[in-house]
Amino acid sequence: MERIDSTQNARVKNWGRLHQKKGRDETGLFLIEGMHLTEEALKAGIVETIITDTEPAFAFEHIVLTTPAVMHKLSQNPSGAHVIAVCRQLKKQAAGNSRILILDDIQDPGNLGTLIRTAVSFSFDAVYCSEKTCDLYNEKVIRATQGALFAIPVIRTDVEKLTAELQRQGVQVVATTLQEADPMSAVEAQPAMAFILGNEGNGVRPSLQKAADRRLKIEMNGFESLNVAVAGGIIMYRYRGQK
Amino acid sequence: MERIDSTQNARVKNWGRLHQKKGRDETGLFLIEGMHLTEEALKAGIVETIITDTEPAFAFEHIVLTTPAVMHKLSQNPSGAHVIAVCRQLKKQAAGNSRILILDDIQDPGNLGTLIRTAVSFSFDAVYCSEKTCDLYNEKVIRATQGALFAIPVIRTDVEKLTAELQRQGVQVVATTLQEADPMSAVEAQPAMAFILGNEGNGVRPSLQKAADRRLKIEMNGFESLNVAVAGGIIMYRYRGQK
Numbered sequence A, B: 001m002e003r004i005d006s007t008q009n010a011r012v013k014n015w016g017r018l019h020q021k022k023g024r025d026e027t028g029l030f031l032i033e034g035m036h037l038t039e040e041a042l043k044a045g046i047v048e049t050i051i052t053d054t055e056p057a058f059a060f061e062h063i064v065l066t067t068p069a070v071m072h073k074l075s076q077n078p079s080g081a082h083v084i085a086v087c088r089q090l091k092k093q094a095a096g097n098s099r100i101l102i103l104d105d106i107q108d109p110g111n112l113g114t115l116i117r118t119a120v121s122f123s124f125d126a127v128y129c130s131e132k133t134c135d136l137y138n139e140k141v142i143r144a145t146q147g148a149l150f151a152i153p154v155i156r157t158d159v160e161k162l163t164a165e166l167q168r169q170g171v172q173v174v175a176t177t178l179q180e181a182d183p184m185s186a187v188e189a190q191p192a193m194a195f196i197l198g199n200e201g202n203g204v205r206p207s208l209q210k211a212a213d214r215r216l217k218i219e220m221n222g223f224e225s226l227n228v229a230v231a232g233g234i235i236m237y238r239y240r241g242q243k
Helices: A010-017 A021-027 A035-044 A068-074 A109-121 A139-145 A159-168 A206-211 A228-238 B010-019 B021-027 B035-044 B068-074 B109-121 B139-145 B159-168 B206-211 B228-238
Strands: A002-004 A029-033 A047-052 A063-066 A083-088 A099-104 A126-129 A154-156 A172-176 A193-198 A214-217 B002-004 B029-033 B047-052 B063-066 B083-088 B099-104 B126-129 B154-156 B172-176 B193-198 B214-217
Touching (some): A010 A021, A021 A029, A029 A035, A035 A047, A099 A228, A109 A139, A109 A228, A109 B228, A126 A159, A159 A172, A159 A206, A228 B109, B010 B029, B010 B083, B029 B035, B047 B068, B099 B159, B159 B193, B159 B206, B193 B228
Parallel strands (some): A002 A063, A099 A126, A172 A214, B002 B063, B172 B214
Antiparallel strands (some): A029 A083, B047 B083
8 A cells, every 4th residue: 555644745736736627627537535425436436546544444456545634735624534535537428318407507516516416316317517517526516416426427518509419319408497488387298308407697598598499487486586406406306217 | 974994993893793603693683795685685674784885875874884905804705795784683483384394403504595595485484493503694594595584484493392383283294304204296285384304414303203294205216315405495396385
């Protein structure tokens, strides 16, 4: 087992760069923290190195034993971490298209992570994100997924081209919006559906609202305001996939 | 209009103490930031003072004009704020009991705020929080409510006594849990219902699960894991109140 004692070690410095999007993009790597996420990442086969300052409880060959000071330097948690894993970014393809989630410029990392977690729970096949959606490998996103990130293809793409392509494949594309939309109870489940959720402030961009086959609104009274991850949860539950 | 130029001013120091729970508890006051929340708080009639470093656009008598340095000191936002309002904590009573949300030790401020926002959107009558639920006047809670906090009674109480009292009033109390629970589609809507959502890590405490009239589970496949604010959203949509 390798041992690193210095916060100035070159590998430690390289791992530290993974806290920035630039460092993640250049290397195709990202960091996760904690036992639970590390176990999920091991199951998914994407772990490159496990870094720990305690007795390692993993049957894994690339473990680096280090000091609390190094762990503190690498952790995003103010109270530190005992296990951090360096992981390879997934490049999964969607295996089916019966239930698809499309995210149009979601900005909040917690919302993005929660939507991915919910998509897995309701057997969606894939999550597509517009190019301006926040970075997938941001620590807050990963924490909010609770490990679900490793269980579903999450693909950054041009969502306008994607919408056209899905429609060619016979997928019904549904945009969520408050204007000129049918109440959700009036939108029947179809064998293949894709749901577009919009930016927290601006909603789904007009061109996608126009391109969509249907427009859906969650029935509400008065206040008419839902967090996008909550709206996504209500929709994904109603149209959940079969598995 | 009053003017304060110094960050060392006694009133500024007192307002700064409202960032801590202790300061809020002792005074019954709390701070909010931004035009949108301030407008909502004015509508609710709970604003004591508006503090701003720009031309004030409010028809309100207690406005303090100050410097960007004071605003920066009082803001929780790294990029500062131009409007901050000092507000009085609400002590509303529930006006009805046909749809009640009970939160058992919710820890995450974003989850608490999102649940309150959702409760307003689906016409719930009140939100009750256990004594260990995170502080309601935390900035992150208020931000996540998007102003909904001022539109519904949110009451901190002994939730075990509350459950017994609601049952005496004929309210059906439903605990959400994954074990020995009926799927949501099998739990019919009743005229008066209360839903208990549990702590992010531990769920609903066993004594409340036992006391509840029914146990409800959201149907899922595989991953079986939902964020509590998403679970609450799915439940509140299904059993939404009439208004």
